[in-house]
Amino acid sequence: MAPKPVAVVCVGMAGSGKTTFMQRINSHLHAKGDPPYIMNLDPAVRSIPFNSNIDIRDSIDYKEVMSQYNLGPNGGILTSLNLFATKVDQIMGILESRCGMMPEPITPGASMTAPEKATASLENHINHILVDTPGQIEVFVWSASGQILLSSLASAFPTVLAYVIDTPRTASTSTFMSNMLYACSILYKTKLPMILVFNKTDVQSADFAKDWMTDFETFQAALQKEEETGQFGGLEGESTGSGPGPGGNGYMGSLLNSMSMVLDEFYKHLQVVGVSSMTGEGVDEFFAAVGEKAAEFERDYRPELERRRHEREKDRSARREQELGKLMKDLEVDTEGYRGHSKPKDMPETISDLDDTDEEESEGDDVRVKPEESLTERYEQALTKNSGENPTVDDESFLRYVKQANINR
Numbered sequence: 044m045a046p047k048p049v050a051v052v053c054v055g056m057a058g059s060g061k062t063t064f065m066q067r068i069n070s071h072l073h074a075k076g077d078p079p080y081i082m083n084l085d086p087a088v089r090s091i092p093f094n095s096n097i098d099i100r101d102s103i104d105y106k107e108v109m110s111q112y113n114l115g116p117n118g119g120i121l122t123s124l125n126l127f128a129t130k131v132d133q134i135m136g137i138l139e140s141r142c143g144m145m146p147e148p149i150t151p152g153a154s155m156t157a158p159e160k161a162t163a164s165l166e167n168h169i170n171h172i173l174v175d176t177p178g179q180i181e182v183f184v185w186s187a188s189g190q191i192l193l194s195s196l197a198s199a200f201p202t203v204l205a206y207v208i209d210t211p212r213t214a215s216t217s218t219f220m221s222n223m224l225y226a227c228s229i230l231y232k233t234k235l236p237m238i239l240v241f242n243k244t245d246v247q248s249a250d251f252a253k254d255w256m257t258d259f260e261t262f263q264a265a266l267q268k269e270e271e272t273g274q275f276g277g278l279e280g281e282s283t284g285s286g287p288g289p290g291g292n293g294y295m296g297s298l299l300n301s302m303s304m305v306l307d308e309f310y311k312h313l314q315v316v317g318v319s320s321m322t323g324e325g326v327d328e329f330f331a332a333v334g335e336k337a338a339e340f341e342r343d344y345r346p347e348l349e350r351r352r353h354e355r356e357k358d359r360s361a362r363r364e365q366e367l368g369k370l371m372k373d374l375e376v377d378t379e380g381y382r383g384h385s386k387p388k389d390m391p392e393t394i395s396d397l398d399d400t401d402e403e404e405s406e407g408d409d410v411r412v413k414p415e416e417s418l419t420e421r422y423e424q425a426l427t428k429n430s431g432e433n434p435t436v437d438d439e440s441f442l443r444y445v446k447q448a449n450i451n452r
């Protein structure tokens with residue numbers, strides 16, 4: 044069987060260049076004769092510079108959602124994603140069939156025509172699934188629908204996050220640290236391998252970021268320099284004159300300092316590449332990183348995903364057992380309810396008890412059921428009394444059931 048395609052999910056702040064980056068890696072793969080399968084999850088984008096195979100806009104009208112539900116732009120995107128996530132089974136069915144993992148697509152309309160089969164067989168060689176996401180990063184990453192879509196993808200394909208960063212806008216220590224904290228929160232939320240893509244390297248090289256991430260002292264030096272030159276906390280490349288800038292007080296400096304130490308551990312889990320979506324520089328390096336992270340997914344993340352799924356299953360069956368136990372307890376109430384409470388001493392428990400009692404009383408044999416007698420005891424008595432011989436296998440199995448179900452006390 045052909046290896047599974049790698050799903051590359053592009054996330055990043057608005058304007059970081061996700062769509063341009065998607066266009067670049069798409070054309071790079073086409074040029075190599077290895078066309079990807081493309082999915083657009085941004086319902087609000089007006090136009091995209093590539094053909095997407097699955098597009099949220101085909102099934103959901105974002106503007107209509109906004110007006111129907113009386114929502115603002117972010118609420119509209121979130122609701123559109125939620126509506127789209129309800130079709131996750133169909134989406135996964137299409138992806139799996141197009142990627143040669145299932146013989147037939149499970150789309151409405153069922154079997155494929157001859158041209159479709161020819162196309163599908165061509166598309167069976169897909170090695171990459173590229174996913175573009177909304178610029179409102181939190182709407183995707185922190186929403187239930189985003190989580191559903193990501194975990195469904197990860198359950199079927201090795202999945203890698205490409206966190207796209209606007210390099211020229213991340214050149215100061217404070218914006219760099221904000222971006223890293225965001226990346227860190229996404230990593231821990233999604234629990235998927237991540238590549239940091241420092242985009243727009245045609246404007247500014249990403250070397251400074253790589254240095255800061257690998258050498259703690261370089262970051263400290265940059266922090267100190269910014270504080271001394273008064274650029275600290277200002278906009279990129281903007282000097283605030285002498286003295287500390289808007290955020291340039293000692294508190295901010297020491298906070299960044301401490302954070303850089305804390306994040307040192309987090310940096311070890313990341314792959315960092317500098318890319319220019321405009322010129323194509325660094326794209327080969329990016330795909331090398333994708334290969335490494337996909338292998339890491341199979342090695343480290345897949346077992347963890349399986350373990351989590353297994354735990355969920357275990358929780359679910361424990362809950363089922365608990366519910367069953369409660370049900371059994373409810374059954375017990377019937378026998379328990381009478382016991383020791385208001386039931387008069389010699390009141391029969393059931394009509395049949397009444398009949399039995401009458402019969403047996405007439406024989407002069409006092410076998411009235413004592414309130415404290417358990418169901419099991421009574422059953423045992425009945426067995427030996429009625430049959431006068433040893434209980435049958437069926438009788439014993441019922442007895443066992445009564446004991447196990449705990450409805451006999």
Ligand SMILES: Nc1nc2c(ncn2[C@@H]2O[C@H](COP(=O)(O)OP(=O)(O)OP(=O)(O)O)[C@@H](O)[C@H]2O)c(=O)[nH]1
Pocket residue numbers: 055056057058059060061062063064088177178179242243244245246318319320321322
């Ligand atoms: N110089 C340069 N500009 C870039 C590069 N990549 C993207 N841009 C520009 O950055 C701006 C934003 O790019 P988009 O691709 O629309 O960014 P996005 O992240 O998809 O934006 P949203 O859809 O709002 O989330 C555009 O003006 C692009 O031309 C790059 O590598 N170099």
